[in-house]
Amino acid sequence: MDSKQALAENLGQNIYELNMTQVQYAKEIGIPINTLEYAISAKGSVSLNTLDKIAQGAGIDPWELIRPPEDK
Structure with missing residues (x-):
């Protein structure tokens, strides 16, 4: 499994555990919803700054x- 997945x-x-x-x-952690959706899709990479924010x-x-x- 790669890091994106x-x-x-x-x-x-x-997200599930927090219900x-x-x-x-996205609102709670301060990132745009489209950035979160992009990360959850595993189709692309997020920046290190975004990873830190999440x-x-x-x-x-x-x-x-x-x-x-x-x-884990």
Whole structure:
């Protein structure tokens, strides 16, 4: 599993665990919804700044977002 796919799965899981919609989550962490949707799609890469923002908003370290779920 590559880091884009891991990010997508980890984001989806985090949003699910927080019982939020993608719109609520994006607003909460301070990124545009289209950026979040792009990251969840695993079709492209997000910048390190965006990864940091997502991690900070989720209350976790950035590396945890790109760590494959089966390695946790």
